Amino acid sequence: LALAIAGFVRNRKNPFVQYLGLMIFLSLLISFGKEFPLLYDPMFKYFPMFNKFRGPSMILTVVQILIPVLAAYGIASFVGNRQQNIPAASEKKWKYSLAGLGILFVLGAVAPGFYKAIYSEFVPMQMIGKKLANANPQVLSLLYDFYNDRVALDFMFAFGFLFVAFGALYRYLHQRLSLTVLGLVLIAVVVADLWRIDFQPMDPRTRIEQKDIFTAPDYVHYLKQDTTLFRVLLFENGQPPYDNKLAYWKIQSAYGYQGAKMRWFQDIDDVAGMGNPLVWQLMNVKYIISNTPDSSQVLSLVYNGPQYKVYANRAYVPRAFFVNRYEVATGIDMLRKMESMTFNVRDVSYFTDNPGISIEPPKEGAQAEYVHYGLQNIELNVTATGNNLLFLSESYYPKGWKAILDGNEIPIYRLNYLFRGVVVPAGTHKLEMVFEPSSFYTGKNVSLGMNVVLIAALLFAGYDYRKKRGAAVIPPAPQGENKNVASR
16 A cells, blocks of 8 residues: 555656546545445446445455556656665655654554554544444453454554565665565565455365365265255254355255345245245255254155254145146235245245236146256246146246247246246147346447457557557668668
């Protein structure tokens, strides 16, 4: 940061440096988020894609890229200013600055309470108490003391690193240090500065422990014997954990962790709950994995492992099936019906809006079979006995998913709050569902087009540079001599 500030101040007339400073400043303002609504609110409401995910923290990537570039300008400005005799005014500034940094470092080492007092003045414990209103007072006091200790330590190291870095620059300017040694000193200081911070959240583990984590447990081997399409639910002490480890062994789970999960999914979890057998049916849950015994009539023990037991869901229904009829209900009514388990998933599905369609109950012979299941494309062979409504245990997501029946696109309906449904006419059909968001293809084409323009511009710049350089190298033919001599 100090080198970046020096880089901006010492090169502030450079247009590119001005651009770097402006981008850093704007990115910092955006990173304040709702704390600086004057800039953030219009961007959140009107800028395309800005409101999708963690804009305030992601914009800091710009700062993290440009600060080191400015720091390089700072180093370059010192390196290019080496001279035999430094002006007296500059010499005095260097000495006072280094003396001040040295004193502040020593002060942090021998009297850390000085910095703690400053921190307490600017950030009193009451301020943290407001943020953690329900915290235990004793815990709050310990937490505040921890913050204080870290701040005092950070000040001491910061001034120590600055003293070493700028001391090396000072000696280099006096021609008492070579450029190689200066570079090594700066690299050592920067690495030490970054390392002491980046090391703090690290949690090193042994390779043996890492191997154990990715070794398939016994219940995974049992589940792998079932080659049909199904989902599972893992419970630890009665609650599904925020854990995606089953995906490593390609076992589909109805629950896991996703920082940007759909609101509709969270609503089902909040209202109906993941321990609800009707929710299990809707989510195609065939097996329950639990570390505690379960005597529910809905479940039957099929594998009794040393740590986890596997239960089969007696009420299991396949991933896709036909329903007899539909009704219209509000979102909260659907969730309440799930919570109280007051409907049969094979008998009725619920629309949020009246679709204005006519369907018939499926007869014997109606079936839906998955023949391909990918992340962005699904294929089924479907046989309908009339105008039948097919329920699919897949999340409804209108921005990109398309349903194609025998080569013709058909509408996808939102069923039972979260899931998909399509209407299939009588006969045997090929049903495909593909994820083809227009925004992706628009972005891809714009990106490809801009890359072509950029490459063309670089080629032209290279050609123009060679042309001008060639013209500058060829001297004019001397008067009275053969002009071909110069060209040769």
